[in-house]
Structures are given as structure tokens and as C-alpha cells.
Amino acid sequence: MRAAVLWEIGLPLSVEEVELDPPQDGEIEVAIACSGVCGSDIHQLVGEYALPLPCVLGHEGAGVVERVGPGVTGLAPGDPVVLLWRSPCGRCEFCQAGRPALCSEAAELRQRGVLVGGRSRLRARGKTVHHFLGVSCWAEYAVVPASAAVRIPPGVPPEHAALVGCAVVTGVGAAWNAASLRPGQSVAVFGCGGVGLNVVQGAAAAAAHPVVAVDVQPSKESLARTFGATHFVDGNRPDLVAEVCRLTGGGAEVAFEAVGLPALAEQAVAATRRGGRTVLVGVAPGGTTARFDPQALVQQERAIIGCLYGSCRPAEEIPRLLRMAAAGRLRLQELVSRRYPLAAIGEAVEAMRSGALARVVVDPRA
Ligand SMILES: [Zn+2]
Numbered sequence: 001m002r003a004a005v006l007w008e009i010g011l012p013l014s015v016e017e018v019e020l021d022p023p024q025d026g027e028i029e030v031a032i033a034c035s036g037v038c039g040s041d042i043h044q045l046v047g048e049y050a051l052p053l054p055c056v057l058g059h060e061g062a063g064v065v066e067r068v069g070p071g072v073t074g075l076a077p078g079d080p081v082v083l084l085w086r087s088p089c090g091r092c093e094f095c096q097a098g099r100p101a102l103c104s105e106a107a108e109l110r111q112r113g114v115l116v117g118g119r120s121r122l123r124a125r126g127k128t129v130h131h132f133l134g135v136s137c138w139a140e141y142a143v144v145p146a147s148a149a150v151r152i153p154p155g156v157p158p159e160h161a162a163l164v165g166c167a168v169v170t171g172v173g174a175a176w177n178a179a180s181l182r183p184g185q186s187v188a189v190f191g192c193g194g195v196g197l198n199v200v201q202g203a204a205a206a207a208a209h210p211v212v213a214v215d216v217q218p219s220k221e222s223l224a225r226t227f228g229a230t231h232f233v234d235g236n237r238p239d240l241v242a243e244v245c246r247l248t249g250g251g252a253e254v255a256f257e258a259v260g261l262p263a264l265a266e267q268a269v270a271a272t273r274r275g276g277r278t279v280l281v282g283v284a285p286g287g288t289t290a291r292f293d294p295q296a297l298v299q300q301e302r303a304i305i306g307c308l309y310g311s312c313r314p315a316e317e318i319p320r321l322l323r324m325a326a327a328g329r330l331r332l333q334e335l336v337s338r339r340y341p342l343a344a345i346g347e348a349v350e351a352m353r354s355g356a357l358a359r360v361v362v363d364p365r366a
């Protein structure tokens with residue numbers, strides 16, 4: 001099959017023939033119909049995540065089950081599925097508590113770029129190629145654990161299904177699950193990429209008000225307003241924090257950081273009011289630190305919380321998000337800024353790195 005391989009940091013992605021092993025116990029092979037280009041792919045591409053190389057990138061994807069390995073129940077060839085980059089084991093303390101994003105069983109495998117059993121299913125040029133976040137969907141096919149796929153109804157546009165698997169569930173989930181937003185709460189969203197725009201639409205759907213969107217790209221204003229932002233603040237403004245505080249009448253009740261930049265997290269915290277909460281959604285590169293005033297956190301009862309993968313329960317929430325989108329209650333089509341064939345993956349990545357777009361998607365079959 002063809003796949004986009006990152007051989008070394010700094011080299012362009014190489015679209016080439018990659019061997020893919022058949023699915024083993026508990027695994028499925030999925031014919032990829034659409035993949036998104038997410039910030040986490042770019043973090044890995046530029047060396048900020050330092051996960052094993054070479055690897056096939058891509059972790060936001062959807063497709064159709066091609067074949068199933070031994071012992072797989074509940075999925076069959078022909079089933080349309082959304083792929084998950086955090087596959088729950090279903091058995092551990094966190095899975096049992098309804099917090100599958102915290103499941104640690106597959107985390108160690110993801111760190112090593114392998115699947116169950118400690119081996120990769122990918123090879124190219126006679127060498128082992130690693131999996132990225134257990135998905136590796138910038139490819140015509142992917143082999144994943146069956147637990148990393150959620151079956152969806154037939155007829156969902158593949159672009160919508162792919163984006164729900166990361167950007168939508170992460171952003172909307174941050175607003176609904178991590179922040180539990182209530183009508184009328186004031187919100188500020190720092191960063192309006194694919195995830196941030198979904199925080200904005202999650203906040204708007206929860207009737208938060210005002211919903212202040214912040215981004216350094218002026219082109220994001222109309223996008224943010226499309227997704228329900230009531231105000232937009234240019235992230236380059238030196239008085240950014242003061243302006244967000246002014247628009248929210250003294251600071252946001254809930255602020256979200258949706259990029260993964262420590263400096264932006266500091267600004268988000270500073271833009272909350274007394275008793276306010278900051279939800280960190282973007283995944284910052286390892287080893288970075290942010291500074292907060294601990295006295296202010298105590299005396300003003302401010303909170304900072306992390307939200308991974310929308311703190312979601314994917315099997316329940318992904319079909320629900322798709323139902324809401326089909327009913328016009330969530331915007332998915334507006335997230336798709338551009339489409340590329342797999343052969344043009346380099347252009348797709350550069351387009352996303354410009355920071356001016358919501359999401360670009362890749363069709364591995366084009
Ligand atoms: Zn992602």
C-alpha cells in the first residue's frame with residue numbers, strides 16, 4: 001500500500017510503498033477514506049514529540065473495515081468506522097470509571113510506536129516503520145486494535161467522520177465534558193485551529209455567553225464567528241489579556257488553551273476571573289513549563305485543569321456528535337478548508353502550518 005513515511009525530522013514526508021501485516025488477534029484492517037492534518041501530526045513532524053521514527057503519521061481518520069483478525073466481535077468487513085488515537089482497554093480502573101482517555105494500557109505502546117505484542121505492523125525499504133499514536137492513517141490502509149474503532153452509521157461523509165475522531169471530540173468534549181459549561185457562562189478560547197474552533201462551537205451549543213475567540217491570524221475571525229464566537233480578539237495585541245477581561249466583564253469564567261503553547265496557557269489563566277477555570281486542551285511539547293502565580297490560584301480560587309481527547313467516552317459520544325452534525329446542530333463541513341491527495345501530503349502539511357486554515361484533509365485514495 002502507499003503511505004506517507006516520516007523517515008527523519010527535517011526530511012520531507014515520503015509517499016511510498018509500505019508493507020502492512022494482516023490484522024492479528026483483536027485487530028482490524030481499515031481502508032482509510034479520509035484523514036485530517038492535526039496539530040499533533042505537525043508537532044511530531046518537527047520533532048517536538050520525539051516519538052519513534054521512521055513512522056507513518058496521521059491519527060485523525062475514518063474508513064471502512066476491510067477485514068478483521070481472530071477474536072474480533074462487533075465489527076465486520078464493510079462497517080464504516082471512526083479511528084481513535086486513544087484506544088480504551090475497557091478493563092482498567094480508568095476505563096471502568098468512564099474516563100477512557102486516561103487508560104494507560106495502550107499509552108506505553110503508543111510511546112514505543114508499536115501495537116499489542118510490542119511489534120509494528122509496518123515495514124518499508126526493509127526496515128521497521130513505527131505507528132503514530134496507534135493509528136498511522138496517512139496511508140491507504142491501517143491496522144489498529146478493534147478497540148480503536150467506533151462503528152458509525154452508513155452515509156456519514158468520510159471528511160466528517162475523520163474530523164470527529166480528533167478535532168471535534170477534543171474541542172467539543174473540552175467544552176461539554178471537562179468544563180461542563182452552563183448557559184450564560186463567559187468563555188475565552190485561545191487558539192482557533194481545528195480544536196479551538198470546536199471548543200468555540202461546543203461553547204456556543206452549550207449557550208455560553210459571551211464566547212470570545214483569540215487567534216494571531218486575522219483570517220480566523222470570520223471562521224470563529226461562523227462557529228459561534230460572539231467576539232474576536234487579535235492574539236498579537238499587547239493588551240490581549242486586558243481586552244479579553246474587558247469583553248467578559250472582568251475575566252472569563254472559563255478559558256481554554258487550544259494550541260499547546262505554554263505562553264498561551266499563561267495568558268489564558270490570566271484572562272480568567274476570580275473563581276475561574278482554565279482548561280488546557282492543546283498538548284504542549286514535552287519538557288516545556290508554564291508559570292503561574294500560586295498565591296492567586298489559592299486566594300482567587302482559580303483552577304487549571306487538563307483535558308485529554310475531550311475527556312470523552314468515544315463509543316457513546318462519537319455517534320452522538322455525528323447525529324448532531326447531521327441535524328445541523330454542529331458544523332463539520334465548515335471545518336474542511338482544503339482537500340489534498342495523499343501524494344500532495346507535503347502541501348497539505350504546509351497549508352496547515354500557515355495557521356490560517358481550520359483543517360485540511362487528505363484522501364489516501366486520490
Ligand atoms: Zn489530533
Ligand SMILES: [Zn+2]
Pocket residue numbers: 088089090091092093094095096100103104105
Ligand atoms: Zn483501560
